Amino acid sequence: MTPLSHSTLIFLLALAIGLSVALIGWLLGRSVAEVPTENRDYKDAPPLAFRLAWWPIQWISYYLALLGIAPSDDKSWLRMRRAGLDYMLTPSQFLAGCLLCMSVTAVLFCWLLYALMQARVGSAPLSTVAYGEAALSGMVFGWVMLRFWLHDRIALRQREILKSLPFFLDIVTLCVEAGLNLQGALSQSVDKGPPGAFRDECQRVLRDVRAGKARAEALRAMAERLREPGITSFVTSVIQAESMGMNLGPVLRAQADQRRTERFQRAEKKALEAPVKLLLPLIVFIFPCTFIVLFFPIAMQFLHAGS
Structure with missing residues (x-):
């Protein structure tokens, strides 16, 4: 046999x-083509970062569901509901977003490490272990970053709901006392109220009622989504008053006054907590600078006197 030429x-x-x-491209194209198109006619638009990377998120979430890795328990859905994302994302899509964010941050950390090493003149090339550690750090950072984002979204949404609740209850009370029923009063509060999380929740209640759900059931679903004592008390009072045939006006006015008092108490509590929270930056940042300014001239005088 003659040897092959170079x-x-x-x-x-x-x-x-x-x-x-070509085979890898064909396999990727086939795997993308097998992902079914999601019907989002009844869903809201996802957040901006998820919209920018929607196709890989949809692809990853589909195969996570096929492998049985996607979370579908009630706890995951409750977390999405409390963040206001249950009509935007499924838990599997959020997990796919976490995995994609981990991959992007891992590549970014490796690139930053490579760029820093290139900027240092005469530095030895890094080993594979260093790049692996950078990639692992980036993956942890990406995972934690999205988890913190979800936690902050839940906390911000709760604060916004508690802040706007008395105003919406005032509108509902005025509309009920003017002769409207509860559904009409909620519709007026959605039309006239300021945009925010509680307005979106009231709009969702109206959407559920128009879809055929009972009004009491739609209100209970809102209380279960939000898990706030003020919302639960309002929903329970309204449902009991309607079931007993009571006038809703005094009940709603009492609820509005109570929520306003609670909002004032929360603001007062935060005002009293402010001096305590200022102690740490005061001790760590301000006191050392003050001591340096005060004692530096004294120390210099002692040094000059000793010489």
């Missing part, structure tokens, strides 16, 4: 690489 080996190697790339 050019023939290069051609066969290039052919094998080309066929491998």
Whole structure:
């Protein structure tokens, strides 16, 4: 047998690489084509970062569901409801977003490490272990970043709801006392109230009622989503008053007054907590600078006197 020439080996190697790339591209195209199109006619738009990377998120979430890895328990859905994302994202799509964020931050950390090493003149090339540690750190950072984002969204949404609740209850009370029923009063509060999380929740209650759900059931679903004592008390009072045939006006006015008092008490509590929270930056940042300014001239005088 005659040995193959150098050019023939290069051609066969290039052919094998080309066929491998074509096979990988075909497999990726087939896997993307198998992902069904999601019907989002009844859903809200997802957050901006998820919209920018929607196709890979949808692809990853589909195969996570096929493998049985996607979370579908009540706790995951409750967390999405409390964040106001249950009509935007599923738990599997949020997990896919976490995995994609981990991959992007891992690549970004490795690139930053490479750029820093290139900026240092005469530095030795890094080993694979260093890049692995950078990638692991980036993955942890990406995972924690999205988890903190979800936690902050839940906390911000709760604060916004508690802040706007008395105003919406005042509008509902005025509309009920003017002769409207509760559904009409909620519709007026959605039309006239300021935009925010509680307005979205009231709009969702109206949407559920128009879809055929009972009004009491829609209100209970809102209380279960929000898990706030003020919302639960309001929903319970309204449902009991309607079931007993009571006038809703005094009940709603009492609820509005109570929520306003609670909002004032929360503001007063935060005002009293402010001096305590200021102690740490005062001790760590301000006191050392004050001591340096005061004692530096004294120390210099002692040094000059000793010389």
